[in-house]
Amino acid sequence: MSPDEGKTLRADAARNRSRLLDAATLAFAERGADVSLDDIAKAAGLGIGTLYRHFPTREDLVLAVYGAQIDALDQRSRELAASDDPGEALREWMRGFVDFYAVKQGMVTLLRTMMNGSRAGQFEQTRATMRAAAERVLAPAAGAGVIRQDVAAPELIRALGGICLTSDPKSTPPSSTLALVDLVYDGLRFGAPVTASSG
Structure with a gap:
């Protein structure tokens, strides 16, 4: 050859x-x-x-899809971290999380089994990548004073995950889920230095 x-x-x-x-x-x-x-x-x-x-195996395919979604969120956070509008960049990343979770939710039962089984160690890196991606878009927004200072990446991920878990993709319009994401974003802005000084 x-x-x-x-x-x-x-x-x-x-x-x-x-x-x-x-x-x-x-x-x-x-x-x-x-x-x-x-x-x-x-x-x-x-x-x-x-x-x-x-x-x-099916598990290999599920793990590859899950990893690709994590990588996409990570890559998007790197792009958005350089934005001139860190508040809007954070909001856009949060809304993109909904697309990631729509895929994860479809695989959630199998993922949970894998996380508690012999492949558990393979998820440590994906968790770390997700936390780093969230921090990458949180930090500039906090530094610019457009969101409150006391929110950590794991808390943001839990909040977004909670919204997605309670939103059945078969009965909940995407617009409704995104509206809840925007409510969380508004909560991050409440009491922020820039918001407080301008109010």
């Missing part, structure tokens, strides 16, 4: 993996973790054998 052929195969494999992750993300959000792997492969336009080559 020539070097060019090897690069092509690697590129094809990367594209297939990405297609499988996209299809699985949508399927888990809409139908939960019990959706068949065959349906996910078909939605990606690939064969079940290709899916198993990338993700030998």
Whole structure:
């Protein structure tokens, strides 16, 4: 095999993996973790054998989707941390958390089993990444005085997670969930130095 052929195969494999992750993300959000792997492969336009080559078990696929969502929130926090409007950047990241949780909620039963089983250690890094992402958007907003100073990243994550857990995606319009997120954001602004001085 020539070097060019090897690069092509690697590129094809990367594209297939990405297609499988996209299809699985949508399927888990809409139908939960019990959706068949065959349906996910078909939605990606690939064969079940290709899916198993990338993700030998359902748990491997769930963990990959979960990790990709965490990575997306982390990357978004890095982009927003450089914003000229740290308050609005924080609000945008909080609203993006809803999309992450819609996927997580579809997988929550299996994720809980995995967190308490042999794969528990694999979740420590994702938790740390999530805390760092939240802190990355909280700190500039607090530093600019647009939110209160006494809120830590774990508290923000719990608040957002609580909203999402009580919002059934099948019966709760996304606009309603986002409205609750905005209420939490307004709570962060209450008593903030800039708000207090301007009031």
